[in-house]
Amino acid sequence: MAGPSTSQSHPLDSLWQAPTLIWVVLAGLGLATVLALAPGAAADRVVYFGLAAMVIQWIALLTLATLYLLRNALAGTRPVRVAYVALALLVLNTWMVSAITWWLMRGVWPLTQESWESLFLRLTGIVLVVGLLGLGAFQNHWRARQLAVRAKQAELEALQARIRPHFLFNTLNTGVALVHQRPEEAERLLVDLADLFRAALAGPRDIRLSDELALAHRYLEIESLRFGDRLKIEWRVPDPVPEATVPALSIQPLVENAIRHGIERVAGGGTVEMDVVDEGDEIVVTITNPLPNPAGAAGHGGHSVGLRSSRARIEAFTSGRGRLTAGVENDRYITTIRIPRKPTP
Template sequence: MSKSPQVDGLLFSALFNERGVLASLVVSQVVAIVLAFAPNVEDDIWLRLGIISLFLHLIVLVSTSSLYFCRFFLQKRTQTFQLSVFFVLFLLFTCIFSILFSHFAFDIDDTNSLIYFTLRNCIIVALLAALFVQFLLIHFEKEQQTKALARAELDALQARIRPHFLYNSLNTAAELTHHDATAAEQAILALAALSQAAMRSGQSVPLEDEITLSKQYVALETWRFSSRLKLDWQIPNELPALNIPCLTLQPLIENAVCHGVEPSETGAVIKVELHVTSGYLTIIVTNPITAATSKTRPSNGMALENIRQRLNIYYKGKAQLTIANKNGVFRVKVVIPKHIESQL
């Protein structure tokens, strides 16, 4: 059996998740059906199916339960040792339940028949367990590779965000050092917070922290644009205990600053709305669009597409980002499910 990068914990990660438990029960039931409907069997088929199903499910459930209670000890061992314990437990409980069922369900009295019955069951269980574990590990490794690729793509998308706002923020801090040392210090502290957030690519943070980070970004840009930049925050007084991907709101505000405030000589008001329902968090960011914006910033689709891709990866297609440009107002709406969190 091939080794994986997570060799020591791979067996238990695959076996003790929801799919692993369900797969083990389904496989045991399929085998029970095959054995019950085997040709040349004179017993009542449905009674035989019930007995075999109970027999196999008991072996699977008791064996996996024993493995589960030993998992902390076994996780420190090699994969070979883990697999050895896995097969020993399955064969041990196969022998125990074979002996019990031989007396109470199959009416086997003589020793030779009991040995043959037990040995046959052990061989069947060993072969099925080997095939099941092999396919389970292959499936789990493939799932882990898919997650790793998604994580790499998410990191790449996140990396595109960093240079843009870091470049502008560094310029702002550099300009402030010549005019206001205290403001420059505050700008550098805000920049440090933004830089720290940029390094938490793909991680989730509390909604309150994301809003605080966005306000720090706005403070940086306020030093840059002065009275030209105004924010209208329309958020609930009490925020829900909800985690969202780091740098979800801040890039939306940055996009509004770049396309609504920077090209305008008189500035603009950016409205940030947060609406919370039982199942969703809705973020709406609006900014005015002028003729100057259209000339200097012909398209902002790349930045928003970046955000859309990040949300799509993080929430597996359950989040939505929509754009509307009507009557001189550009509106970005993000809808995030509250009860779905990435396992990347």
């Protein structure tokens, strides 16, 4: 049921984004400017700047391209080791590009042998110093990020812990009432309850969308025994369920909210709707429930605990590509989740 965790984005992911590429180019131009203005540079500093800028850009872009080609091989590697690999590639590319540039252009650019050697040594020294400083900064940044993720996970688990006792006590009371009158339904209720709490106690992990929807469906079956005719369920989910991965217990708490803050507070009950639509690159999950007081719908905030928990899980899992929105439309509370078909590596 559970798959390998992919909830955290890989540190290489940001290297393929346009802002990173732009900053790499600008940083290369800045470094070339510093080299051209430094004491001991060639007399024609404009020529020196042009040559240094060309070499630096080739080194940087070639290193990014190499990391991109190695992204699958490095996907399961620890981030700190990836940083060491990146530093090694940067040094190797510095030597390779410098050697090729010298071999191709030694008779074209008006630089002496000593100037070429000086440029080569300066680039190597700068790459090593900046790379080691960057490696140290990256290690500190990654540790801080891991601590932040763990703190956020602890917060999410605390939020969920506030929801579970309410549901557990109600379910046990329902089971007690059914034991003598409808023992088969009581047995089904306890089996569904065991499945839900097995998922809850398993801890944070990623599961298939179909499995998460199955947990939500079991929850609704339990609540339908408690509410009887007051709860109607419209379940519009394609068969088979589209292939996607979600954090465990990211959708079920939203269904629980629909019961607690909708059906439970409406005297005549109502309908909870679950819709799943495959839009190609995204899977859209929509949960709809009635409002207890449509006139005061604008101030309806009872869903906030479950919403915060699920929104944080989904955004962390998809690195911001997935999203959760909620609002009131036609006197009904609508929660919409957009999940990328393929999570961020």
